[in-house]
Amino acid sequence: MDRQNSITLSGITNLLESGALLRHRGQWILIEGPFRQVSDANSDEITILCPDFYDLGSARFLRGQQTHALRGDEVKALCENYLSQSPPVPESLGSMNWQEPEKSDFATDLEIIQGKIQKGEIQKAVPVIFARTSQTVTAVHRAQMLLSLINAPPSLYVYGFWQNGEGVLGATPETLFEYSKGTLKTMALAGTCPKEDATHREFLLQDEKEMHEHLLVLEDIKSVLKPLGEIKTEGPQILELPTLFHLFTKINVDCQRVPSFTNLIESLHPTPALGVAPRNYGYKWMEELPGQEGRARYGAPFAFLSKEEALCLVGIRNIQWNKASSMIGSGCGIVAASDLEREWRELYQKRLSVRKILGLNL
Numbered sequence: 001m002d003r004q005n006s007i008t009l010s011g012i013t014n015l016l017e018s019g020a021l022l023r024h025r026g027q028w029i030l031i032e033g034p035f036r037q038v039s040d041a042n043s044d045e046i047t048i049l050c051p052d053f054y055d056l057g058s059a060r061f062l063r064g065q066q067t068h069a070l071r072g073d074e075v076k077a078l079c080e081n082y083l084s085q086s087p088p089v090p091e092s093l094g095s096m097n098w099q100e101p102e103k104s105d106f107a108t109d110l111e112i113i114q115g116k117i118q119k120g121e122i123q124k125a126v127p128v129i130f131a132r133t134s135q136t137v138t139a140v141h142r143a144q145m146l147l148s149l150i151n152a153p154p155s156l157y158v159y160g161f162w163q164n165g166e167g168v169l170g171a172t173p174e175t176l177f178e179y180s181k182g183t184l185k186t187m188a189l190a191g192t193c194p195k196e197d198a199t200h201r202e203f204l205l206q207d208e209k210e211m212h213e214h215l216l217v218l219e220d221i222k223s224v225l226k227p228l229g230e231i232k233t234e235g236p237q238i239l240e241l242p243t244l245f246h247l248f249t250k251i252n253v254d255c256q257r258v259p260s261f262t263n264l265i266e267s268l269h270p271t272p273a274l275g276v277a278p279r280n281y282g283y284k285w286m287e288e289l290p291g292q293e294g295r296a297r298y299g300a301p302f303a304f305l306s307k308e309e310a311l312c313l314v315g316i317r318n319i320q321w322n323k324a325s326s327m328i329g330s331g332c333g334i335v336a337a338s339d340l341e342r343e344w345r346e347l348y349q350k351r352l353s354v355r356k357i358l359g360l361n362l
């Protein structure tokens with residue numbers, strides 16, 4: 001699929017009805033739908049794979065009709081032009097009636113998980129909770145959010161996919177892996193502190209609970225990747241976002257051969273950053289925890305694949321929607337030392353960071 005360096009108003013209109021996007025290394029890749037199912041990703045064209053978190057088997061390889069590679073200022077001009085010619089929406093997503101998650105649900109989640117930890121069954125698990133509204137996301141809403149996402153920090157991967165009245169749009173700091181020219185890059189991203197709770201920038205590096213959580217994720221990922229080749233790490237270090245600090249370790253693997261990207265997804269998902277440690281305990285039991293209903297793609301692999309290159313994101317920090325509702329999720333790692341009030345604040349700050357970056361002001 002040839003990548004075009006321009007797009008018409010008709011093209012951006014089509015994209016906002018059915019489309020996908022990725023901001024990577026300063027370039028915006030926009031893919032117009034509708035999307036068709038293909039048998040595999042063995043092509044020079046970009047293939048998208050975005051399953052549900054609990055059901056990798058639901059994944060379908062999808063390809064769009066036209067791909068465009070643009071600068072941020074070009075995307076901004078296109079969205080502004082589209083909005084200037086579109087009827088205004090009656091109400092912004094940010095001002096709608098959002099139902100916040102129940103603290104009692106999360107308290108139950110924490111109690112169940114820490115019970116398993118105390119029994120020695122697991123070391124860590126990551127529950128998620130959602131704020132919800134009975135309003136869908138329209139094409140005009142998507143254009144408005146894109147205008148806000150243009151200003152997202154460069155450390156975030158802006159991504160999205162929508163078709164047939166449902167979709168996801170966000171800006172994640174986390175990759176499951178990236179592969180190009182013999183090198184596999186990934187990360188351990190676990191351990192979080194809202195900036196307002198940190199006494200200084202290096203606070204997390206001295207926090208025993210957060211460092212323990214981070215190292216569980218790091219060692220798990222290294223064990224999965226060990227058969228692929230020599231592993232090199234850099235960190236832990238601090239990743240700074242507008243409202244949060246994260247613990248972050250870079251992981252590089254010099255691969256002896258081109259790996260199977262789908263096998264990699266199946267082997268890595270979910271890391272203990274979104275799932276359970278140890279991973280052999282399984283993670284699908286979390287689906288029954290209170291507050292998890294309709295999780296869909298939150299925290300799931302979100303992959304852009306071609307024959308010899310791949311970028312697979314971890315689908316967090318997003319808004320998801322269907323024809324009748326929308327939701328914004330947040331998750332946190334629970335270990336033996338986790339405290340209800342501290343984790344509850346972290347969950348709120350993560351959802352707040354999503355609203356801010358999407359322009360959904362409170």
